Amino acid sequence: MTARKPLLEALVAMLGPDDVLVSCLGANSRYLPHLAVTAPVFALCDSMGAAIPLALGMALQRPDRHVVALEGDGSLLMCPNVLATVATVHLSNLTALLWVNGHYESSGGQALPSAPVDWASLARGFGIANVERVGDAPALRAAFPRARAAEGPALLVVDVAFDPHEPIPPYSERPDEIRARFRIS
Amino acid sequence: MSSTSLRSGAQRIVGGLEAAGVTLAASVPDTWIGRLMATVRESRTIRAVDAAREEEAVAIACGVGLAGGRGAVLIQNAGLFNCGGVLAGLVDLYRIPCFFIVSYRGDRRDPVYYHEPKGRVTEPTLTAWRLPYAIADHAGDLAAQVGRGVEAAEKSRGPFVLLISGEDLE
Numbered sequence: 254m255t256a257r258k259p260l261l262e263a264l265v266a267m268l269g270p271d272d273v274l275v276s277c278l279g280a281n282s283r284y285l286p287h288l289a290v291t292a293p294v295f296a297l298c299d300s301m302g303a304a305i306p307l308a309l310g311m312a313l314q315r316p317d318r319h320v321v322a323l324e325g326d327g328s329l330l331m332c333p334n335v336l337a338t339v340a341t342v343h344l345s346n347l348t349a350l351l352w353v354n355g356h357y358e359s360s361g362g363q364a365l366p367s368a369p370v371d372w373a374s375l376a377r378g379f380g381i382a383n384v385e386r387v388g389d390a391p392a393l394r395a396a397f398p399r400a401r402a403a404e405g406p407a408l409l410v411v412d413v414a415f416d417p418h419e420p421i422p423p424y425s426e427r428p429d430e431i432r433a434r435f436r437i438s
Numbered sequence: 439m440s441s442t443s444l445r446s447g448a449q450r451i452v453g454g455l456e457a458a459g460v461t462l463a464a465s466v467p468d469t470w471i472g473r474l475m476a477t478v479r480e481s482r483t484i485r486a487v488d489a490a491r492e493e494e495a496v497a498i499a500c501g502v503g504l505a506g507g508r509g510a511v512l513i514q515n516a517g518l519f520n521c522g523g524v525l526a527g528l529v530d531l532y533r534i535p536c537f538f539i540v541s542y543r544g545d546r547r548d549p550v551y552y553h554e555p556k557g558r559v560t561e562p563t564l565t566a567w568r569l570p571y572a573i574a575d576h577a578g579d580l581a582a583q584v585g586r587g588v589e590a591a592e593k594s595r596g597p598f599v600l601l602i603s604g605e606d607l608e
Binding site: 273275295297298299300301302303305306307308309310311312313314315318332334335337338341342428429431432435437 | 461462464485487488489490491493494495496497498499500501502503504505506507509523524526527528531532533534
């Protein structure tokens with residue numbers, strides 16, 4: 254299974270200034286300041302489960318921008334109901350990437366409840382038609398353009414390795430700095 | 439009779455949202471909020487979005503605000519109680535204006551007995567969570583009360599809650 258950073262690097266390389274990136278708390282938000290991201294980034298450091306609805310609000314307000322939400326499986330397990338809302342609102346300018354590693358990485362690497370979740374089937378069951386599962390950077394590079402071009406919202410279920418010893422950088426930006434810098438032109 | 443008094447309370451509240459520049463209302467309904475959202479759906483300038491749970495509605499409204507619009511959240515007080523985490527970890531932490539219209543179930547004007555426990559803890563919860571709030575008065579200018587609430591949220595870059603009762607919609 255592929256580590257997170259190469260997947261994240263593959264994603265941000267496909268984003269441009271006309272995209273918007275909303276990141277969930279944890280490793281994604283901690284890596285992003287160290288990557289060359291040309292899209293505006295709103296990185297969460299708290300509020301599990303907020304990334305997708307936050308991105309949905311931005312996508313509603315700015316139909317001229319493609320908004321990409323990064324969410325973790327632990328966060329979405331708290332509020333999978335948001336998939337129903339996303340399906341109902343049915344925006345084509347919203348893509349969510351669900352990072353699945355089966356652990357609460359930020360809080361010490363505890364395992365999620367052990368019942369396996371078929372996220373792709375769950376998303377389809379909620380009414381999201383554009384769902385793909387990817388497991389490495391080449392697959393992500395192939396799937397993301399399809400997600401971006403899809404009619405209606407898209408979800409990419411990204412299988413990512415869990416490594417309790419991964420040297421994830423600490424948070425390097427404060428919320429007020431993230432808030433002040435975030436602008437959609 | 440003034441032209442204002444010919445309009446329902448729900449129409450006056452929605453007029454206040456429109457005048458305040460609100461572009462989107464995210465909601466989870468109860469009986470009263472559902473009636474208000476029916477009027478929101480008649481607006482030409484406010485997009486109505488039905489969320490599955492109240493925390494979503496808050497994040498959606500915040501996303502609208504961060505993208506240059508003005509979002510509002512229309513929910514029941516029980517739903518507001520669900521929102522402690524997102525209020526602290528998103529609205530407060532990132533200082534995002536967020537205006538709420540919350541149905542005040544269980545207060546003295548609510549005829550439904552089973553809402554009473556929620557009514558007893560509503561204002562103490564708002565106070566404990568340091569959420570600025572006002573109680574709507576349908577005898578006054580409801581649109582202006584909405585406008586003051588939206589502006590209070592904008593000015594403080596935080597939340598503001600307007601509590602309404604069913605009679606405020608009539």
